[in-house]
Amino acid sequence: MVDMLRREPPAAIAERERRKGRLSSVLIHLELLVVAVIVIFPLMWVVGASFGPGGGLANTSPIPEDASLDNYVHLFTQTGYGRWYLNSLYVATLNMVGSVVLSALCGYVFARIRFRGRKFGMLAILVLQMFPSFLTAIAVYMLFLNFGLLDSLTGLALVSIAAALPYNTWLMKGYADNLPASLDEAAALDGAGRITIFRKIILPLMRPMLAFVAITQFTIPWMDFILPRLLLQSPSKQTVALGLFEMITDQYANDFTTFAAGAVFLAVPITVLFVVMQRYLVAGAMAGAEKG
């Protein structure tokens, strides 16, 4: 092989290399293109359906001929979508604020303070986070059912916060562990109390992890199905996910274009948020996995 290369003039080698490069470049781009089409087609299709003529599934296309906003108008005037959207927004906001505040505080305590019961507490967190949240959900449903507590959006948010708290605390603790302890010590020497250290020093440094928890906890209630399905009952208390699911499970798929409009209206803000914040989100997921 080496001998053969040596006998060829350099120009020929370069030429062959270039041709090989061009071929593989074409192949790579071809593959990327095929995958891109597969990725985009379903999304295009649902966006097209949302702007297309109203009605069933059968006559939808990615690029509708006479595009209109009819489905969106229908969505907001004929269905409870606006109400569901506000409900979801309420639960999402509460879930985000509660999760961030509680998990940041707990994470700081577990990372920085040595107290009796700390080890037990962290073990309990590890065990609790292994319980998939829907297992709690079903028990919560049975409890709420018997105590007449069903149908409360605030209750739903509280259950969501509690369900995600062990994992989020674990993330926050892992992040705080990596912050230099000398900062705390210096502040403590200057007479700062625990709360001051937490607020003025730790919180600002934890911003990337705070962002991660805030985004995930804000988006989860928009997509969560099991908890709201179990805990909410009356039509005025539905969330977006429940409403969309009902629209599409309609026997004759008659309402598909309205569903499409609702799906697009839900997906666009979250998609933009995810694409913009992807760096944080991937890094956060990585940190979570490394910490167990």
Place this chain on the structure above:
Amino acid sequence: MTTTKTPSPRVPTPARAPRDTGSSGIPAPVPGIASALVWGSGQLINRQPGKAAFFFAFYAAAVTWEMTTGNYYAGMDFSPRANGGFFVKGLWGLVTLGDTPREMTLAGLVDGDNSIVLLANGIIALLTLCLLAVVAIWSVRDATRYRIRLGAGEAAERSADYFRKTWEGAFAYIALSPALVLVVFMSVLPITFGVMVAFTDYNRDNLPPMNLVDWVGFENFAQIFSVPSWAGTFLGVLAWTFAWAILATATTYAAGFLQAVLLANKRVRFPRVWRTIFLLPWAVPGIVSALVFRAMFNGQFGPISQFLIDIGLTDERVYWFTDPSNPNLARAVALLVNLWLGFPFFMALIGGVLTNIPDSYYEAARIDGAGPLQQLRYVTIPIVQRTCTPLLVLAFVTNFNNFGLVYFLTEGGPDNVDYRFAGSTDLLVTWLFKLTLDNRLYNIGAVMSIIVFFIVGTISVWNLKRSKAIREL
């Protein structure tokens, strides 16, 4: 501080009294025992009224609560059911689950005990008692230790100073307490309740307040493993759940790896544009994409069936998710949809890892005569593998419990006549959901929850043991 004489001619203040009188005369256990009987009384013996009031407040609150919620009066004929308050009746209910069924009498319908409410109240009482026990132990310990220190000749301490000191030391507990209360009542309580239901006969044939629920021991577990139709469904669903979790994780990982490696190639034009496009399935909410695919694969009206007919591949519509004679078709499509949804995450992740591999590694490999494939095999794959293993385990667990995809896409279908309340694509979690919500077999559902927890727990513990997290505890 101890012997300063005040010029005031008044009698000594109470704070100084214990030192003057025989404070060392009381043996250490006495205040402790006193505190064990009535919280705070030991502190009173130790002449620390502030502390005494603090502990006594908890005691008084607990006793008052029991008294006011119960039915206590002088010379009564006591039974926990009729007279017990929050704690006594709660614990009684937890043990017996009620003993008086609803009855039809001449006066009309007389309500009996509601076993599930009793069970839940019992757990709440038990958890509250556990939290109170912490205060009780603290009180006894404090009373004894303080007396020992006094006996050893240490100076008396004012309650206010003690609480100030405690505030500093107990910051951790105080900061954790809101989260603790939330987790105890929204997480631990339901989990305990769920576990306990697995040992009862709470199901659609036995619903309170019509009927009483009873403890049945391991009968439900025995039923799942020994009644053939249950055991068959369980094993079938379990096998598919494992197959699903393994295949779903492997395919998304492999596809993500491929895309990441291709995108990292220097010949690719506009890599960021491609990357953003490929990230879309990850960014779009999972419920939306799953429901969109459900519509696309709709047997009767869906565009994919239509397309296949148009290009002449089939003559009739394909019922992807509803054809009982073809369960593997539904399974394969579900895996493909999951691949669409799942590969971008691994792509983004592995992309990040790839940019962090120093070029010198590849140069060294090239000098050693490695071609592109060998570089991939001996440099890229091992490094990526090492970083991604914990995430693979996490992805496996997530897929194991991938309720969203299966339920939204197929609702577990197509139907399987051999299964009890389950379809061919049902995972353990979707089956569990159907058992509980649609079929109200709460006890069987609870058994399934416990089984799922053990499987997931075993995997997680195994994963944790390998990682450094557990050693850092």
